[in-house]
Amino acid sequence: MSTPLPRPSYAAVLRVPHARRTFAAALVGRLSYGTVSLSLMLALTRTTGSYAVAGLVMALFGATSVFLSPYRAGLVDRHGPRRALLPMALLYAALLCVTAAVCWRPGVPAAVLAVTAAAAGACTPPLGPSMRAVWAGMLPDRALLRRAYSLDGVAEELLFVSGPLLVGVVVGVAPPAVGVLLSAALVTAGTLGFVTSPATDGPRPAEAQAEAEKDRPEPAGRAGAGQAGALLQPVVVAAAVGVSVSAVDLLAVAYAGERGLGGGTVAWVLAALSAGSAVGGLLNGAFPWKSAARTRLPFFVAGLGLCLAAAGLAPGLGTLVLALTGAGLFVAPALTTAYLIADESAAPGFRVRAGAWCNTAVNAGGSAGAAAVGLLVERLPLPVCFAVSGAVAAVAALVPARRRAASAGWAGPVSRRPSRSRPSRSRPDRSRPSPSGRP
Numbered sequence: 001m002s003t004p005l006p007r008p009s010y011a012a013v014l015r016v017p018h019a020r021r022t023f024a025a026a027l028v029g030r031l032s033y034g035t036v037s038l039s040l041m042l043a044l045t046r047t048t049g050s051y052a053v054a055g056l057v058m059a060l061f062g063a064t065s066v067f068l069s070p071y072r073a074g075l076v077d078r079h080g081p082r083r084a085l086l087p088m089a090l091l092y093a094a095l096l097c098v099t100a101a102v103c104w105r106p107g108v109p110a111a112v113l114a115v116t117a118a119a120a121g122a123c124t125p126p127l128g129p130s131m132r133a134v135w136a137g138m139l140p141d142r143a144l145l146r147r148a149y150s151l152d153g154v155a156e157e158l159l160f161v162s163g164p165l166l167v168g169v170v171v172g173v174a175p176p177a178v179g180v181l182l183s184a185a186l187v188t189a190g191t192l193g194f195v196t197s198p199a200t201d202g203p204r205p206a207e208a209q210a211e212a213e214k215d216r217p218e219p220a221g222r223a224g225a226g227q228a229g230a231l232l233q234p235v236v237v238a239a240a241v242g243v244s245v246s247a248v249d250l251l252a253v254a255y256a257g258e259r260g261l262g263g264g265t266v267a268w269v270l271a272a273l274s275a276g277s278a279v280g281g282l283l284n285g286a287f288p289w290k291s292a293a294r295t296r297l298p299f300f301v302a303g304l305g306l307c308l309a310a311a312g313l314a315p316g317l318g319t320l321v322l323a324l325t326g327a328g329l330f331v332a333p334a335l336t337t338a339y340l341i342a343d344e345s346a347a348p349g350f351r352v353r354a355g356a357w358c359n360t361a362v363n364a365g366g367s368a369g370a371a372a373v374g375l376l377v378e379r380l381p382l383p384v385c386f387a388v389s390g391a392v393a394a395v396a397a398l399v400p401a402r403r404r405a406a407s408a409g410w411a412g413p414v415s416r417r418p419s420r421s422r423p424s425r426s427r428p429d430r431s432r433p434s435p436s437g438r439p
Helices: 010-015 019-048 051-067 069-079 081-102 110-122 127-138 142-171 176-195 205-215 220-258 263-286 293-311 317-345 351-376 382-396
Strands: none
Touching: 010 019, 010 142, 010 263, 019 051, 019 081, 019 110, 019 127, 019 142, 019 176, 051 069, 051 110, 051 351, 069 081, 069 127, 069 351, 081 110, 081 127, 081 176, 127 142, 127 176, 127 317, 127 351, 142 176, 142 263, 142 317, 220 263, 220 293, 220 317, 220 351, 220 382, 263 317, 293 317, 293 382, 317 351, 351 382
16 A cells, blocks of 8 residues: 655655755755855965956866766766765865865965866766755655755755855955865765765666666667757756846846945845745745646746846836846746756656756856856946846747657656655656756
C-alpha cells in the first residue's frame, strides 16, 4: 500500500523526511556564493590598488565558474554527490584559501591572482542544481515539487541579499580576505552537511547508467537532440531573465543620476525588485495552477518584459519602485518554472546537468546584459534602454515549447527514482503543472 502524499504546501515540503536538514545544509553552502564575490572584489582591490586588475581577475573567476558549470554538474550526475560534490567543494575551498593568502599583502603579481582565482572558479560546486535534483528525488508529487522549487528560489534570492550584508560586517572588523576565508568555510560546512544527508542517497552510477540505457532505446544522437530541443525553451528564458535583471542594476544607477537622486535611492529600487521576486516566488508555489509549466513560462517572461518597459516611463521614484516591484513578481516564477521544465526534460542520469544549463544561462545572460546596457545607456535615452531590456524578455516568450520525445518504458521524471514507500513505478500525468542563477 502506498503512503498517501501530504497536502501540497510549503510546510508539507519541509515535513518530508530529511528535507529540513538537507535544505539547511545546502543553503549554508550556497551562502558562500552570496559572500565570495564582494569579498574577493574588495580583497583584490586592496592588494592591487587597481580596479581594472580587480575587474579582470573577477571576470576570470566568474567565467570559469559559469561556463564550466555543466561539466561539473556532469560529474555529479555520473558519480553522485558524495564522490563528486564533496571533493569539488574541498578543492574549491582550498583554492579560495590560497587566493585569500595571496591577497593578504599588497604587491602580488596580477598573473598570480588571475591563476588562483580562475582555478577556484573552475571548481565551484553546483550546489543549487544538486539541491534541486534532490528535491525532485524526494518529492514524487509535482505540486509539492513546484512548491519546493519556489521555496528554493526565494531562499536563494535572500542569500544573495544577506551575503553582501554579512561581508559588510566582516570587513568592518577584519581585512576583506577574511571574507574570502569565510566563503571557503561556508561552502565546506554546507557541502559536508548536504552530502552526508540520507536524502542524497541514490542509485550507484552504474545502476543509473543501466537504467538510462534501458529507458532510452532510441539512438544516442537522436536522444541527445531530443533532450536539447526540450531544454531550449527553459534555457533561453533563463538567459533572457538574466539579461533583463542585470540590466536593471545599471539602469537604476542611471535613473538616479539623471534625476540627481542619492546613491541610497538605487538600493531601494533594487530592493523593490528583489522583494517583488520573493513575493512572486511564494505566490507561484502556492497557487494551484491547472496549466502546464511550458504553457505558463511564456506568460511569466512576457510579464517581466512588459513591466520593465513600463518602468522606463516612470515619471518619478515612486512609480519606478512600483513598476520594478511588478517586474520582480515575474522573476522568481519564471526561473522556478524554467528549472521545473528542465527537470522534467532530463533523461535519467542528466538531472543535475539540466539544472546547471539553466544556471549557466542565467549567469551568462547577466554578464551579457550588464555589458550591453553599459554601452546602450550612453547612446540611447533611458526609457529606450528600459524598453530594450524588456524586449529581450518578451522575445524569449516566443521560443516554442518542445517536449522530450517519450521513449518506451520511460515513466517521466517523477518515477525515475522510486519512493522508499512506493516500490512500484507509476506513470505520471504528462500534463502536470510544473528558481539565481547561480552555482
